[in-house]
Amino acid sequence: MVGARCEGARCEGARCEGARCARATRLRAALLTAVVISIVSGFSRTAFAQAGDLDPRIVKLVASVSEERLGVILKKLESFETRSSLSSTTSTTRGVGAARQWILDEMKSYSPKLQVSFDSYQVPPQGRITRNVELRNVLALLPGRSPRRIYVSGHYDTVARPGGQGASNAGGPPRDPDTPAAAPADPNAPLDNLAPGVNDDGSGTALAIELARIFSQSGIDFEATLVFMCHVGEEQGLIGARLHAQKAVAEKIPIEAVLNNDIVGNDRGGNGIVDGATIRVYSEGPEDSPSRELARFVQRWGARYVPSHKVRPMARPDRFGRGGDHSAYDQLGFTAVGFRESRENFTRQHDVRDTFEGISLPYLAQNARVNAAAAATLALAPPPPSVLSERNQPLITRAPSGYDANLKWNASPGAAAYRIFWREAWGPDWQHELLVGNVTNVVLPNMQVDDYVFGVAAVDAEGHESFVAAYVTPPRANTPIRSAQDHEH
Numbered sequence: 001m002v003g004a005r006c007e008g009a010r011c012e013g014a015r016c017e018g019a020r021c022a023r024a025t026r027l028r029a030a031l032l033t034a035v036v037i038s039i040v041s042g043f044s045r046t047a048f049a050q051a052g053d054l055d056p057r058i059v060k061l062v063a064s065v066s067e068e069r070l071g072v073i074l075k076k077l078e079s080f081e082t083r084s085s086l087s088s089t090t091s092t093t094r095g096v097g098a099a100r101q102w103i104l105d106e107m108k109s110y111s112p113k114l115q116v117s118f119d120s121y122q123v124p125p126q127g128r129i130t131r132n133v134e135l136r137n138v139l140a141l142l143p144g145r146s147p148r149r150i151y152v153s154g155h156y157d158t159v160a161r162p163g164g165q166g167a168s169n170a171g172g173p174p175r176d177p178d179t180p181a182a183a184p185a186d187p188n189a190p191l192d193n194l195a196p197g198v199n200d201d202g203s204g205t206a207l208a209i210e211l212a213r214i215f216s217q218s219g220i221d222f223e224a225t226l227v228f229m230c231h232v233g234e235e236q237g238l239i240g241a242r243l244h245a246q247k248a249v250a251e252k253i254p255i256e257a258v259l260n261n262d263i264v265g266n267d268r269g270g271n272g273i274v275d276g277a278t279i280r281v282y283s284e285g286p287e288d289s290p291s292r293e294l295a296r297f298v299q300r301w302g303a304r305y306v307p308s309h310k311v312r313p314m315a316r317p318d319r320f321g322r323g324g325d326h327s328a329y330d331q332l333g334f335t336a337v338g339f340r341e342s343r344e345n346f347t348r349q350h351d352v353r354d355t356f357e358g359i360s361l362p363y364l365a366q367n368a369r370v371n372a373a374a375a376a377t378l379a380l381a382p383p384p385p386s387v388l389s390e391r392n393q394p395l396i397t398r399a400p401s402g403y404d405a406n407l408k409w410n411a412s413p414g415a416a417a418y419r420i421f422w423r424e425a426w427g428p429d430w431q432h433e434l435l436v437g438n439v440t441n442v443v444l445p446n447m448q449v450d451d452y453v454f455g456v457a458a459v460d461a462e463g464h465e466s467f468v469a470a471y472v473t474p475p476r477a478n479t480p481i482r483s484a485q486d487h488e489h
């Protein structure tokens with residue numbers, strides 16, 4: 001065994017991703033490949049050397065996001081005046097019925113490769129759903145070679161109420177901030193008040209629609225199936241997303257990752273602070289949950305393909321007291337993150353003032369590029385390897401010396417290599433990485449497993465990388481201890 005630690009001066013205390021460091025890592029990886037257990041032949045190192053870190057097809061895809069197209073979509077969405085899930089469906093120009101039909105037709109026009117459909121549900125009254133209503137998500141599916149699915153999503157429904165989110169934040173009415181101000185006298189009457197929702201969530205909707213266009217017209221043959229999803233019923237309690245996620249569980253639809261975008265088009269805070277250069281990405285914990293690993297992945301690949309835009313992962317499910325559709329997926333066991341603009345203008349949200357004037361198209365386009373880079377990389381990469389045994393235990397031991405880090409994992413279909421990541425067991429970001437060959441076991445001598453978090457990603461022959469699967473000890477069930485006193489009564 002040789003030491004395989006990434007301990008060069010260039011790597012100390014920094015994420016190990018500089019070009020020089022990457023070369024050093026590859027040299028060490030080549031050395032390590034000679035000594036790791038279970039070497040499998042057939043892995044070509046020259047493929048990586050020639051590919052570099054970026055795939056020119058993804059560079060081109062990211063560059064094809066159009067501010068102009070995003071603007072056209074947003075103005076069209078605004079023209080429906082309301083897209084409330086409880087609004088009228090009879091008009092061809094106003095309300096949720098007209099809006100969903102336009103979204104369907106628009107995505108259908110992009111490419112014959114896109115399978116565009118309504119994902120419909122008959123929903124009886126419950127919670128904030130005041131009457132029987134048919135809810136329709138709009139979904140565009142771009143089939144890949146594998147059924148595993150990568151989602152890019154937003155919600156196209158809107159809501160507006162007196163005072164909007166600004167009044168709620170300022171301590172307004174003492175009730176659930178997402179409850180409508182007053183129930184209509186007739187619960188069966190459509191909720192047709194003006195609710196333009198251009199940022200909430202026309203922005204995420206336009207982003208998903210624009211990515212449906214550029215992905216389906218890219219000519220790239222993706223490994224995973226991509227789904228561009230426009231959810232409905234979000235403002236009534238994530239209803240459209242929850243119904244779809246429930247269906248995915250029941251039908252065993254393999255959703256690998258959900259990139260949900262909700263309020264991502266405004267760079268000007270209501271307090272006057274402007275930030276058009278960063279985007280927040282929220283994810284449910286604990287700290288090495290798959291959703292957190294997806295957030296780290298977005299940060300890593302966003303920084304490479306869109307270095308001018310900073311991804312800020314947030315180690316919490318969402319903002320205080322606020323929710324979004326990514327949580328509907330996370331709660332049912334899927335891996336999901338929520339994109340949120342960095343500086344919100346609450347006075348426009350859930351308000352008639354949520355209009356096109358509140359949008360920064362350059363900012364929305366940058367957020368779309370980060371989504372495109374992450375979704376394309378995921379959809380070209382193998383799935384993340386499982387690092388769990390058949391008994392759901394992490395495949396990490398101290399063997400053979402008793403003081404080593406011995407990492408095993410299950411082979412990922414299509415992988416040509418794996419990349420090991422580690423960091424001190426205190427702190428959010430990976431500090432070190434090491435590319436190894438097409439193996440399913442690595443020993444890092446004298447690395448104390450108790451001191452580091454370890455993870456592994458699958459990499460294909462061109463360098464497309466999955467998100468990381470981390471080695472996490474499952475929580476122990478508490479077994480109450482009986483004492484003698486328990487029996488005295």
Ligand SMILES: [Zn+2]
Pocket residue numbers: 155200201234262263
């Ligand atoms: Zn929203």
